[in-house]
Every structure is written in structure tokens, then in C-alpha cells.
Amino acid sequence: MRLLIARCRVDYAGRLAAVLPEAVRLILIKADGSVCVHADDRAYKPLNWMNPPCTLREEAGPAGERILRVDSPRGEGLTITVSEVLHDSSHDLGVEPGSTKDGVEAELQRLLAEQPEVLGAGLRLIRREHPTAIGPVDLLLRDAVGVVAVEVKRHAGIDGVEQLTRYLELLNRDPILAPVRGVLAAQQVRPQARTLAGERGIACIVVDYAALRDADEPGDRLF
Amino acid sequence: MKLHLQRDSLMSAVAWAARTLPGRPTQPILAGLRLATTEGFVSLSSFDREVSSVAELATDAVAEQVVILPGRLLADIVKALPHDDVLLEWEGTRATIRSGKVSFSLPTLPAEEYPPLPADPQPIGVIPGADLARCVTQVAIASGKDESLVMLTGIRVEIDGPTMTMAATDRYRLAVQEVAWRCDDDTRQTNLLIPARTLVDVSRSMGQAGDVTIGLAGDAGAERLIGFSAQGRRSTSRLLDAEFPKYRSLLPTESTTEATMATTAVLEAVRRVSIVAERTTPVRCSFAGGELSMRAGSGDDATAEESVEISLAGDPIEIAFNPGFLIDGLAALGTAEVTMAFTEPRKPMVMTSEQAGAYRYLLMPIRLTG
Numbered sequence: 001m002r003l004l005i006a007r008c009r010v011d012y013a014g015r016l017a018a019v020l021p022e023a024v025r026l027i028l029i030k031a032d033g034s035v036c037v038h039a040d041d042r043a044y045k046p047l048n049w050m051n052p053p054c055t056l057r058e059e060a061g062p063a064g065e066r067i068l069r070v071d072s073p074r075g076e077g078l079t080i081t082v083s084e085v086l087h088d089s090s091h092d093l094g095v096e097p098g099s100t101k102d103g104v105e106a107e108l109q110r111l112l113a114e115q116p117e118v119l120g121a122g123l124r125l126i127r128r129e130h131p132t133a134i135g136p137v138d139l140l141l142r143d144a145v146g147v148v149a150v151e152v153k154r155h156a157g158i159d160g161v162e163q164l165t166r167y168l169e170l171l172n173r174d175p176i177l178a179p180v181r182g183v184l185a186a187q188q189v190r191p192q193a194r195t196l197a198g199e200r201g202i203a204c205i206v207v208d209y210a211a212l213r214d215a216d217e218p219g220d221r222l223f
Numbered sequence: 224m225k226l227h228l229q230r231d232s233l234m235s236a237v238a239w240a241a242r243t244l245p246g247r248p249t250q251p252i253l254a255g256l257r258l259a260t261t262e263g264f265v266s267l268s269s270f271d272r273e274v275s276s277v278a279e280l281a282t283d284a285v286a287e288q289v290v291i292l293p294g295r296l297l298a299d300i301v302k303a304l305p306h307d308d309v310l311l312e313w314e315g316t317r318a319t320i321r322s323g324k325v326s327f328s329l330p331t332l333p334a335e336e337y338p339p340l341p342a343d344p345q346p347i348g349v350i351p352g353a354d355l356a357r358c359v360t361q362v363a364i365a366s367g368k369d370e371s372l373v374m375l376t377g378i379r380v381e382i383d384g385p386t387m388t389m390a391a392t393d394r395y396r397l398a399v400q401e402v403a404w405r406c407d408d409d410t411r412q413t414n415l416l417i418p419a420r421t422l423v424d425v426s427r428s429m430g431q432a433g434d435v436t437i438g439l440a441g442d443a444g445a446e447r448l449i450g451f452s453a454q455g456r457r458s459t460s461r462l463l464d465a466e467f468p469k470y471r472s473l474l475p476t477e478s479t480t481e482a483t484m485a486t487t488a489v490l491e492a493v494r495r496v497s498i499v500a501e502r503t504t505p506v507r508c509s510f511a512g513g514e515l516s517m518r519a520g521s522g523d524d525a526t527a528e529e530s531v532e533i534s535l536a537g538d539p540i541e542i543a544f545n546p547g548f549l550i551d552g553l554a555a556l557g558t559a560e561v562t563m564a565f566t567e568p569r570k571p572m573v574m575t576s577e578q579a580g581a582y583r584y585l586l587m588p589i590r591l592t593g
Contacts, residue, residue, distance in 0.1 A: 031250050032250065032251060033251060052251065053251065095249055095272045096249060104371065107369065107371075213369070213371075219569065219590070220395075220587060220589070220590060221394040221395055221587055222392065222394055222395065222396070222397055222473050222571060222585065222587050223394060223468055223473065
């Protein structure tokens, strides 16, 4: 990871042309080849960036200024003309252990498929990953009242509600399945998501991963 | 640099080294296969920062050089080469592979970005590849898959001089096996936790390789790295830094019922009746008289029953198991006869066989409701 704080002008050429006039900015050059130009605002969002794969060349300009040229095989190019370097350092960050959330989400889905009663008394599994034209529904369950579509998330946000709403709309057009109710099952439900879900008649259920995993009594395990 | 190589030996060396190419590399350079020459040899390697693999080949190299080639692409190309003789050549940022009338030109990756490979661990002993593979296969079936319980995703290896004990458990079953090996120091005592996936992969690949040399790197008692090498193939793996459960106290010391039967007969019977059992529903086993009768399925759903001849010593018992776990253990035994020992329907069953040495497979029964 190389951190460069410099007074620079940035020219982007690609799908459109854009210029950032000369100012002091933070330029992040990552080991994956990506380059991001940050201002001192808008949180994680760079002013301009290049996704890998791309190549970085550094050369001297006609007036002695440093020029960083970043090119991608997609025909995009970022030219950073540096007039003054305020900071330039490189750090080896080593291996990013990464988050394991995908695994947890899949595991959560598996555990809920085995214990659908956690989501409501009398619920039974119809199938996991029920295919629809707009993607698979995580869990399709049934009880005495009807069919329930479940979207499983670690952290449920508004997008989770939107996703489930789309599925419900589609599933409810099927005369065999309709009426289909929606359940958003997550380890954590954001307040906006809960409000939006309530508005649309979708139930939010907070599930405890550790409890699901160890749902069997300790007497059913060796330890 | 120009290297003349023989296709089949190149193919097997590339296949070995490409096994540990990371699927989603944390750095683009790690998707490369590293070729390093010394006079008369070329070594091919990959490294994903956890596991490294190196294969050595004799060739007509004349100097020391390193080149990094796109790994998957190279593996695919080598597999498809039409002729026995292969010429591999590189210069600057391009490499060429020629064989018969085909010629491939690939870009090389920047060698200076490739991280240093872990140094070869210090050899501490030798084990026949077949013994290693058998022991690992028998134990690995019980290892956990849940990444949130890291200590269970490894195989515990206890080195006590000339005896190596391996153990793995996912909390529902526990497999333990001992294997003799030639340790450099008969007083050496070390406990290691090796990622199960890596150990299975290495031992399977080296199963036919004659003697496998095992090495360790790091301070005694706090080893960081284990290495395996056999016939020009080497592999290293980072060890898991987690506490393996104290499993010895789980092994029952006595039993009230012992049933011995033909392994194949019972294995096939479990496979058949479990066709009607869903993944988590049990197979009910009743050991009584000279017979083990098994039932799966219940109520209105499909059901199946089969019985197997056994010789029973002790009290009759009714007990139920996860059929998948039962099949795993029976299949791992690989012996003509199996003995199952019980105390109570709520306590673990122990599977052993006179022909399987010290092997023990502990399996927790499923509670029967109604």
C-alpha cells in the first residue's frame, strides 16, 4: 500500500473525460494495482479511481513535474500530474484475513433450513434456493396458512427488504403459491429496514447464529 | 533462458505446483506459477501465503533465473501440448512454449513482486507415503467444516518419538489413529494442528511416493510451519494457531455391549436403508441376538429395513445414528471386520477393528423421540 499526498491535477479519459484541477489530494496505490484519488471528504468515496487490472507508470514531465500514468486494458486512463509531494510512503500490509460473512450467511441459511420452526411455529421447509426469474429465494417454507418466502442476511438493510419485496411480487403472481408472506431473517436488522418491512407487511426476525448452530442439546454432542 | 523439457514430467510437475494456486488471490502476482532455474534444474512453485507447493525437474538450465508465468493458463497449456518434446523459453516480458507445431506466447508477471517462498522446514523424520495417506484419510473424515470453530477444522498431530497420533473431531464424532514413523529423535514430543484440507490433499498426492520427509520450522513447542517432501515434490503449510479440544477423556474405557460384523455387509446395508432417511434423520439400529436390524424413515414417509448378521457380546441395545456419519466411519476402516462397542443409548459408540491398529471412531448417537 503506497500513500501519496500531493498537490496534483488529475485527468481521466475513458467513458468520458474529467479533470480535477490542481489541489492537495491523497492518492492510494494498492498492491492489487488499483489507484484511488481521495479528497478530505465524502468518507470512503474517491474522487476518481482505477480498478485492477491496470498498469502504473511514473515519468518526469517536461517541466520536471512527476507524472503518474494509470492505464487499464479497457481503454481508460488516469493521468496524475504532481507538482508537489507532501508525503510518500509504502507499507506492506501483509495478507488481509478477510471477513467470513459469505460463509456465515450460507451457514445461517443451512441452519434455518434445518430448523424452520425458529422462524415461526408450524413452519416446514419446501426448499432452499427456490429459483425465480429474478434470482433464488433463500428459503421457501409452508405452514397451515400458506407459503412463506425467507430472505436470509447477516445484517438486513433496506436493500434486503427491497430484494424480498421483488421476490414476493413475483411469487404472488403464481396462483399455486399465492398468497406468499415474507420474512426477513437476520442476525441484525437495521431500524430503517424494520420500518420499511413493517410498511410492506414483511416480518423481521432476528436470529441467533450461535444458538442455531448449537441448537441440539449439549448431550447430543461429544463435547 | 531456454529449457528443453519432456511433456509428461512437465505436466505432472505443473499439476503438483498448480494445486495450491489461490482461486481468488489476495495479490494478482500470486496467481502466477514461479519457475526458478539453477544449473541442471528448474523448480516450479505456487504459494497462497498459507500453503506452498514446489516441484523440481531436471532440465538443461545453465544459470539461475526466476520467471513468473500466469499459473492457470500455463497449467491448461501444458495439459494440451501435442508433442513429447517441449521447449520453454523466456526473454524480458514474454515467454514462449513450443511443442510439435504449436507455439504459445505468454506475458510474464513481474518477478520482483513475488513474495519469498517459506524456507524449507528442518526435517524431523520420515514416514512411508501410503501409511501417511491411510492414517490421514481415516482421521480426516471427522474434521469440522465450520470455519467459525477453527480449532476443529484441523487435524491434531501428536508426535511422541516413533509414534504419531492423529485426531480430528467435529463435536459429533472423533477419529483417532496412530502410525509408526522414523523420527530423528526418539524423545521428540510435539503437538501440531494442521489444516485438514491441506493435510488430506498433500497426503493423497504423496500416497504413492514412497518415503515422505516431514519437517518443521519455528521454535520448539511453537512451530509455525510444517513441510512435506518426497521425490522432488515439496509442500509447506502454515499451522493453525488454536487450541484443539482435550479429546482423550472422551474415549470410553469400557463397554457393556460389543458387536462384531462384516464391514462391507453393514456398510452396504446402511447405504441402502439411508436412501429413505433425510440428511439429519437417524437410522435406528437394534443389536440383539445374532442380528443388527436397521430401520430408517418414519410415519407416512418412505421407510426401509434391513438386517445384518453379527456376533454380540453383552446386553442388547437400541440406538440411532446419523447415517452419513456411520457410513463415513465404516468406509474409512477399510478392514474386513468391524467391532462396535456401546455403553448406553445416549453415550458414544466406538468403532474399532482388529486389523485397523489403534483406530477408534467415536460417534455420538441421535436421541430418539417417541
